[in-house]
Amino acid sequence: MIKRLTTILLVLTISSSSASAQDLDGLFNKVKKGAKSLSKSLSWEPGKAVSTSLKDTLAGFYWMNDQLKARTPDTLSTFLLKPGYYKTTLRSYCLHAGTYGPSRGSGYQLANFEGTQKKLIISILEKSTDHPNISQSDVQTLIWGIEAGNKFSSYPTDFQARVKPLLSLKDIALMEINVKDIVESNLPSEVQRLMNTYQSLRQEMQSAQMSFDKLEDIAVKVGAPPIGVGSITIDEGKWSYLNSGYFIKVDPQSYSTSDVTLYRPSYADVSYDSQNRISSYTNDGYKLTVNYKDNGTPVQLGDYTANVQQIESYTVEGPGQPTQTVPAEGGKYIDFGMDFVNDALQGAKDFNLDQMLKDNTNLSLEQLQNAYNDIKKWKGRYDDLKNIHDDFNMDQNPPQDLNKYIKDSYVNETIQKAMEVSLNPIDKKGQSEWLKNHFKMVSDFFFYSICKLRGDDCRPDNDPKNPKLPDYIAQPGNTNAQRLGLSEYKK
Structure with missing residues (x-):
């Protein structure tokens, strides 16, 4: 499998300089040595790339809305923020293909990001802010592909060229994953539906005429979602506390656009x-x-x-x-x-x-x-x-x-x-x-x-600090609704 990955990636980078080729060889020498430890990353299982669920949610509360009602939030121009009360509208991303998209008034709560491709997707969300020329639809397509187990080399070549700035050579190597042969007849019905969604996404992504509209039709269900198994009630406007010292709430307008409110208290x-x-x-x-x-x-x-x-x-x-x-x-x-x-x-x-x-x-x-x-x-x-x-x-x-x-x-x-x-x-x-x-x-x-x-360190200073939004996921109470990844790209 490693030899096959090397061959594919060398073809992808045939136009690179000899120095880049040497870098790629060095990468795969490391991959060969660590193949055993990387075996989990070089394989794919349905629903494992992003696995955040309700059990991963941070503690939430509503009473903070009353405490801040007399204050007016400021707009922000950067996410390196001094203490204050801020509100902005950001690009958000679907991290649960095949489920229902949110609408205004949907309740969401912050959760820790979990999954085998956690580091890769967080990195993509972070880099997308530094590359505003890469469209949100291309970033979303790349994320859906990671969820669905689509190989990077299977995308149309023009798409590969557009999103390459979001990926390192190692990232591309880890996207040449091995989709396991799974006997669908032995799977629970909900996993079979997930497999069908992923298979449909892969088929469309591997088409020379790949269309984002068709991908969105497959990945985002519309209408009022039925209540899923294990769901809980999360009302609109629920706050969470982040490890970085920020309080935050997320109110989605749609799966691709979310209002985010942040509060960081001043030290006195x-x-x-x-x-x-x-x-x-x-x-x-x-x-x-x-x-x-x-x-x-x-x-x-x-x-x-x-x-x-x-x-x-x-x-x-x-x-x-x-x-x-x-x-x-x-x-x-x-x-x-x-x-x-x-x-x-x-x-x-x-x-x-x-x-x-x-x-x-x-x-x-x-x-x-x-x-x-x-x-x-x-x-x-x-x-x-x-x-x-x-x-x-x-x-x-x-x-x-x-x-x-x-x-x-x-x-x-x-x-x-x-x-x-x-x-x-x-x-x-x-x-x-x-x-x-x-x-x-x-x-x-x-x-x-x-x-x-x-129990936070609560440093006695008011120096600028970043809340690191891509490290978290906005999790709905309904298990049939989409969880959302957060970028720091202002809309």
């Missing part, structure tokens, strides 16, 4: 007072100081000691405006302490609020209920954060002091609510952007705490 220096309360946030020349009314009033709630904290005002200062202090209306919150918060979040026990208020005149039942309901609401977010944490292997770098960040996130959100009241309306003439920057800083720290909860 946060200071604490002697009672371990958040006392100030500082970022990029802006500072917000939380002014508490007193040292807090300790109250006994059953087995727990809590503190009633009252925020009196906020002092905001930064470039371009004089320092000002804004009263905090309704800035009261109950700091239950981590024992209570952990028991409430983990459902370790039931709480009788009436009994907890017995002989306690510092709080009303309504105040306690509101505070307890806030913690219960936060429980859903805590569960999401735990799932985010569990998405990654923490054994080598276990996160430290997660309780601190659980508490920080809870208290920070309480401060955020008080700021919404005290800085509303924030569109005062000449101050709008200045006040928005302070509010944004508090909001960013809430999500930065989530990053710490996940």
